[in-house]
Amino acid sequence: MPSHTFTVNGETVTVEAPDDLPLLWALRDLLGIHGPKYGCGIDVCKACTSHLDGEAVRPCVVSVSEAGGRRVTTIEGLADGEELHPVQEAWLEQDVAQCGYCQPGQIMAAVALLKRTRNPTDADIDEIANVCRCGTYFRIREAIKSAAAKMG
């Protein structure tokens, strides 16, 4: 079985897995990192959104071999120790989550958006295509704007 070494949330990890195993299952089933959620497996629901070298990706369509030597960040690695990321703070402030299932992906998508543009317009926010089946979209929008204002 091939082995793959990469960093997850700052720690170097090695997993034994077939090259084509989606990163999502290496994270969830081999490493026990459950923040990224399965919702479709084909990059349409975006519930597993995480970062690869700082860019938003969907681990359900990234193979574990592609992650080799790279830096994976999931929702678990977003906070700085005990200090939440400003986007997480904004999420709490706006009480965004209902069931919460899509929210790790929503937050990771929002963090990536704010990295690309510090002051996102409504049209920029519209481009986040993550499904929220509880329909919390308006609060997500408000939380992103609030985080953007605080992050300056």
Place this chain on the structure above:
Amino acid sequence: MKAVNNEAAVRAMSGVLDVVTIDTGVAVVAETFGQALDGKEALDVTWGPGTVDALSDQDIRAKLKAATPSLDVLGLLVKKVEGEFDFTFASHAPLETNSAVADVRADRAEVWSGLKSPIAAWAAIAEAVDLPVSKVTVHVVQAGGSFGRRLFHDAALEAAVVSKKSGRPVRLMWSRIDDMRHGRMRPATHHRIRATYAAGQVLTFEHRVAAVETDFRHGLGDALTAAAASLPAGIGNATFAQTLFLTTVKSPYHFGITTQTLTEVSIPMHTGSWRSVYSANTRGAEEIVVDELAARLGKDPVAFRREFLRTARQRAVLDKVAEEGEWGRDLPDGRAQGVGFHDEYKSCTACLVEIDATDPRKPRVTKAVVAADVGRVVNPRGLEAQLLGGLTDAISTTLRAGLHIDTGLPLEGSHSQFHYARQKDCPKDVPIHVIEGGDEPGGAGELGVPAAVGAVANAYARATGTRPRSFPVTFDVDFTPFPR
């Protein structure tokens, strides 16, 4: 299911630990879900017939239309407004697919699942694994929002049986395509509505609903009602359906003689309660007719509702959205406001939306103003969240989200095909106003949908100058279906 034709080949796949045949399908047990899903994809199964292989949307729609009783009032001699409406099937589409964890041993069993009817599930699991209930422990865990889907405990049952047959603990999960095609859905409905009027008064308001039977065999949370609902057709489930319809659906207006009836058409499909159950379509369609009645009588939709609502409390909620939403303000061509009202669960709510239907094929609700009086408010932000969720459900199912049934199965197989709203489909501004009511708390979880269905449909009608009758209004097969 008749046979797995390539079991040995699937067992030989990387990470695959077992292939287990159960009553409802074939489970592939593997070290990771990725490998289990690959194994599932590779299965070559000869399936037996389904329950509705010959039926497609047009057949079901024709059955519903034929089953809709005629209206009592003679339509010839009076002034009237009437309409027939269709709503398609809608997937619950929970983002977390059907799932459960089970550890079944020779002398005991333990199951973890998101369950809305855990007592009924407990009894069913014990029976399925042939253990006394006292040896079975069921843990109810937090679940992804399922909006009715997890009233059914099929995942827990499957996980338990697979664990027993495979002799190991299992985490069971359905793939998205199976969840959408073989899960549950809100039944399609057909509506025949007629209102008669004279001298500025509404004399009668009749509504005949025909719906594919909603499966209530999960009961009401206890084992007794689950058993009662499972009595033979025409006794158990049908009684539940009528009781639910009659206790939840009512008109908030003084419209003279008002009758609302439900006729269920027994088609063996996987249906289930979907947020707001009968009220979303039933009251949504009525709110459309209310707008058309107002227009016929030369009255403004808000003023007309105000005149015919029954209580000051209802009028206060309607007034709130009219005021906060600047009802009647000028909007450019292709854009319009719409309003809807609903009263249920000792609560009432009004919704005012603005829609941009400049391109009638791509309408977007740009703003929504919601007001509600639910009596005593326990958790104000939670209440607003429920109303926001109901609004998003209404935007989705009114404008774009539905299932096409093609020879027995939905064509839709993922979230790229079942068009539940995304951020780009939702309003950029949603002020929600909570009016503090009396001492007794009312319900709010399902309250928000029907008024918003009416508001979105009415705004679309006004913006486009059309009379929408079939929902969702944009419902093309705009994708290549996955293979069956």
